[in-house]
Amino acid sequence: MHDVTSSAAGTLITSNFTDQLQISVWEETVLSIHDGNAILPCHFFSGFLSHQIIVLWQRVETKEILWSYYHGQNQLNEQSQQYSGRVSLFPEELERGNASLKFENVKLNDAGKYMCSVRTPLENSTGILSLQIAAYYTEPSLRIVQTSNGTNFIFESRGFPEPTVSWLKDKHLDISALSETLCQLGEDGLYSVQSSLQINGTSMSSNFTFRLLNDVLQQSISWTFELSSDIDTGIENRYRWILLAVLVIAELVITAILISKKPVSLKPAK
The missing domain is CATH 2.60.40.10 (Immunoglobulins)
Known part of the structure; x- marks a missing residue:
């Protein structure tokens, strides 16, 4: 089931599969500056230990893997090379339900849709958001x-x-x-x-x-x-x-x- 509700902070998009697991994306579109940093938000209602949580970030258009986490540690064997050294999770935040991705040195070709997938012993769920890139114009x-x-x-x-x-x-x-x-x-x-x-x-x-x-x-x-x-x-x-x-x-x-x-x-x- 897919619910959409409104809040003062923006549009809350949630993917609901059970009462135990729910992914929340507070922004449909994240705006970042060319050569700057961005946070792709992904939050879920946890209650599990880190080794019980699996997190996978992928680019929707290409299915490329940005980051994967399971067995209580990062698993980067299948990470796309173009994201190597530029993305990371906040591992100390996972047990608090924060699977957001830090994106550094963002480029114009990084613009697109990204999917956050979270799995626990009970169920799995996904959330999708868009990354928009812009660059300030130089002094003419x-x-x-x-x-x-x-x-x-x-x-x-x-x-x-x-x-x-x-x-x-x-x-x-x-x-x-x-x-x-x-x-x-x-x-x-x-x-x-x-x-x-x-x-x-x-x-x-x-x-x-x-x-x-x-x-x-x-x-x-x-x-x-x-x-x-x-x-x-x-x-x-x-x-x-x-x-x-x-x-x-x-x-x-x-x-x-x-x-x-x-x-x-x-x-x-x-």
Whole structure:
């Protein structure tokens, strides 16, 4: 019999076979950070000595064995090599009904479903949960490229999963449709994101904001910069810039030297 009930801590999923043995998984999905650690929870109502308890952790999709415990000790002869040295039980907690698995150095390809099986002299039961992996996006780097049509501002960052990217003008006007964003999945499983916005002379007295959102981790990155110009009417808006970009904590500081008839400055918006 399979029961599902609600609690303040989340959804309690239980696999019921007898009144003596019941496995509880307090989270249907466990979220972990790439290269971080995770605890895959598995609890049962015990009342037995450790040598009477058998615990088996497996990956559902591949049937690979992460950890097995019986006869009062760990049994790792059939453990999959990719989990060797990265997973472990809490043996002192088994008699208290805690068969949770500690997962270290979690990778993106570890995402999937995992099954905890517990057997006692009376009965056996299983519980299944999902492991979701995400990676914080790196602080974006900025490249500025001058073209015949204007100036391209290009932000680049890496993380997981695919983010939501947007551009704003004067802090409220969404101009994302004017930008170009490319997301590519790398060999390490992380997304490389490149987003560019071309600005021409008609937008020289405005501020612009680049935003990147990692919904899974609720991570938000925002960079705002301001362009100002005192160019006289009738002067052709063709510029060649030599720019030195310096990133300081959460601010974007750019020093610009303009080769033109009138000066144009690029500075962080306040």
